[in-house]
Amino acid sequence: LKHSLFLLSQPFKLCNCFKVIIGLMVKSLSFVKPLYPVTPSRPPSTVSYVERARQHRWQCSDVTFHCSEGALRQQWIQTIREQLTALTSRPKHLLVYINPHGGKQQGECIYEQKVAPLFACASISTDVIVTEHANHARDHLKTEAELKKYDGVVCVGGDGMFSEIVHGLVSRTQRENGVDQNSPEEKLVPCSLRIGIIPAGSTDCICYATVGINDPVTSALHVIVGDSQPMDVCSVHHNNTFLRYSSSLLGYGFYGDVLADSERKRWMGPARYNFSGFKTFLTHHHYEGAVSFLPATDILGTPRDKTRCRAGYVTLPNLCFCSIPEYEMGWGVVRGKFLAINAASMSCACPRSPKGLSPAAHLADGTTDLILVRKCSRFNFLRHLLRHTSKDDQFDMTFVEVHRVRRFRFTPRHWQNDSELDLRENGKQLFSQICRDHPACSCSPAYSSWNCDGEILPHAAIEVGVHCQLIKLFTRGIEEQPLFEDLANPPCAL
Ligand SMILES: CCCCCCCCCCCCC/C=C/[C@@H](O)[C@H](CO)NC(=O)CCCCCCCCCCCCCCC
Ligand SMILES: Nc1ncnc2c1ncn2[C@@H]1O[C@H](COP(=O)(O)OP(=O)(O)OP(=O)(O)O)[C@@H](O)[C@H]1O
Ligand SMILES: [Ca+2]
Structure with missing residues (x-):
């Protein structure tokens, strides 16, 4: 646990082993399948963390802690929660738009099955809008959305859906700052909210070119750890x-x-x-x-x-x-x-x-x-x-x-x-x-x-x-591939 907390306090520090803890999430105790005999006075605690897999893919893994002393266990949980809250770069409230018609029309299913459980696990609250027509997300962002409530906007779809989000956010930011978009020489004001892309489109070029893979779980984990990548x-x-x-x-x-x-x-x-x-x-x-x-x-x-x-x-x-x-x-x-x-x-x-x-x-x-x-x-x-x-x-x-x-x-x-x-x-x-x-x-x-x-x-x-x-996007750009990737023998224990 000490090792985990150390890495948690330095979430972006890389170590030389294959498994790298980038963040931790405290899971509800009810999710835990106990490995050891459990009594109501000694429930185990499960911490979820991110680890790298092949070809820029990230995945979520769990580690379960047992502690015979109730007070010490509470102290662990308390400390982890405090450390997580102190990470201000991590989003806590997100506005999510899902295009149900992008790509293979799997947007809703991808979000519900692969992404929503991860957001819940990371205690991120979400307002989800399934779009009903083209430009729904753009127009909602441009005029109606209460953006102050959120730490970021997530789109589930392809490049076209991402483009809607960009148009909504950029236009809104310019209007609120009195910038005329019609003038080609005008310097535009940068948007403050970060954008997350959960790939569910046909090309998914923005996601692929900023993460290195078009994988919904990987993208959701980059959002959760609060990555940030500026973009032209x-x-x-x-x-x-x-x-x-x-x-x-x-x-x-x-x-x-x-x-x-x-x-x-x-x-x-x-x-x-x-x-x-x-x-x-x-x-x-x-x-x-x-x-x-x-x-x-x-x-x-x-x-x-x-x-x-x-x-x-x-x-x-x-x-x-x-x-x-x-x-x-x-x-x-x-x-x-x-x-x-x-x-x-x-x-x-x-x-x-x-x-x-x-x-x-x-x-x-x-x-x-x-x-x-x-x-x-x-x-x-x-x-x-x-x-x-x-x-x-x-x-x-x-x-x-x-x-x-x-x-x-x-x-x-x-x-x-x-x-x-x-x-x-x-x-x-x-x-x-x-x-x-x-x-x-x-x-x-x-x-x-x-x-x-x-x-x-x-x-x-x-x-x-x-x-x-x-x-800005919720990614960190494409990471250099480690020179040694040995999936068969992950060498680093927690
Ligand atoms: C022979 C194989 C050659 C393959 C060459 C592949 C080059 C592909 C480069 C793709 C670049 C995509 C850039 C991203 C554009 C997105 O903002 C946009 C919205 O999502 N997507 C497209 O416009 C979608 C654009 C999709 C373009 C697909 C082009 C496919 C070309 C196939 C040519 C076949 C010739 C075969 C002759 C025997
Ligand atoms: N509810 C909806 N009904 C119809 N069209 C929609 C809806 N929501 C969004 N759209 C539009 O669907 C278009 C395509 O969406 P999207 O980019 O998600 O998928 P794609 O075109 O299959 O993928 P890619 O852009 O990666 O090639 C976008 O232009 C978007 O404006
Ligand atoms: Ca450029």
């Missing part, structure tokens, strides 16, 4: 009008087309992305336009580094959101025909691509990695895609370039500066016009759509700025 958020504008925030992928061309097609096949569940991905790959459309960007020259690191964003990586939040006039001089421009224009504000690692779209991107450095894939053959594009699933460098190809940037703009060719013109109508008109002009060619439509964290944007011409560390 991009704001997306069109003609000085705010469109959306993005925290993972902003993708035009390939990923925009995959998403647009897959939205019509939601009934397929997560498999819709494979189907639409294959179809979009065969379609092989390219799009013409100009990308201008402000390179992040004042930071260490490039998208081609071998370093990875890992737990404990420290970034200096200075110079993170810069106004355009100050840096106008340093802007670069790339024009051409692109199969894909991707901005990855984080690695975008997910089960489909465990290293992600930009493996060296950082979660909280105030930059996004702008990946430009120029028109190339299907064969070469397939080679590029396949490299997302292997150790080979997906940027080491003549038709791919990547820049670490603080802001960027995209202007499609043929774009008319008319905000009233509907993107799809405009696209259709142009497509038919171009194809009439070149009847024999296999023309691409003039416009694709932007995939903004899994939502389609209504405009092709956009301006994007990165807001450094605008939000």
Whole structure:
């Protein structure tokens, strides 16, 4: 017990053994299956703790203490409770939103069976809202929720659900601080509440890229121990009008087309992305336009580094959101025909691509990695895609370039500066016009759509700025894997 209490008072200290106590929870005595004869005067006490398993997974284990002296036992329990209460980083009251329709539609079941018992065990009280329609969570957070009552917000769902929470919290924070979201140069006020993600979606990229695995129990344990990881958020504008925030992928061309097609096949569940991905790959459309960007020259690191964003990586939040006039001089421009224009504000690692779209991107450095894939053959594009699933460098190809940037703009060719013109109508008109002009060619439509964290944007011409560390998550980033993992012989006893 002394050993446990010592570790409890230093919850983030790592030791060299496989089992590491990160926290303790006192379980109700009624849960205990006694190992020794128990009398009413000598009930055992069970302490639950977190231990690491393989591949970034965390799990909960129990240890049962027996004490013949009632007074001493009470002292143990009292001390553990006091120590736990003293840990101010741990949340005590959470607001939970569950999307019952995300991913394989298992959100409610995952929460009730895997997460709620852990929260109860850790004495966390919860208000749970099962959403009834899209944007329910966003609008509730924006206007109604009594946020002062909570230490954090938890969403059970995928990246789209997380995006709702971000929009609700960020918009509310800006409104309460008198910040105008429509101005692309405005510095946004960071949100104070941390966000927890219990993965129950189709891609779960934000969860995977911040924890290292999409496992509901692991994520719940990171919430319980009160982890905190700051994260960048991009704001997306069109003609000085705010469109959306993005925290993972902003993708035009390939990923925009995959998403647009897959939205019509939601009934397929997560498999819709494979189907639409294959179809979009065969379609092989390219799009013409100009990308201008402000390179992040004042930071260490490039998208081609071998370093990875890992737990404990420290970034200096200075110079993170810069106004355009100050840096106008340093802007670069790339024009051409692109199969894909991707901005990855984080690695975008997910089960489909465990290293992600930009493996060296950082979660909280105030930059996004702008990946430009120029028109190339299907064969070469397939080679590029396949490299997302292997150790080979997906940027080491003549038709791919990547820049670490603080802001960027995209202007499609043929774009008319008319905000009233509907993107799809405009696209259709142009497509038919171009194809009439070149009847024999296999023309691409003039416009694709932007995939903004899994939502389609209504405009092709956009301006994007990165807001450094605008939000915080209940995670600690991906931990380095221990060099020796010997599950068969866990060496450290309690
Ligand atoms: C040949 C295999 C190549 C595999 C290449 C895999 C690269 C995958 C990179 C995924 C990056 C996901 C980034 C995260 C985006 C999320 O904000 C968003 C919302 O959840 N998800 C998607 O847009 C969902 C996007 C899902 C995209 C799936 C693309 C699948 C491509 C399949 C191409 C098949 C070609 C086969 C030719 C024989
Ligand atoms: N009750 C609801 N009914 C219908 N749609 C909902 C409801 N609650 C939330 N949504 C919407 O469902 C969409 C998809 O949700 P979610 O992100 O959880 O799953 P997903 O799209 O399968 O996973 P991923 O985003 O990881 O690919 C989101 O855009 C969200 O706004
Ligand atoms: Ca970043």
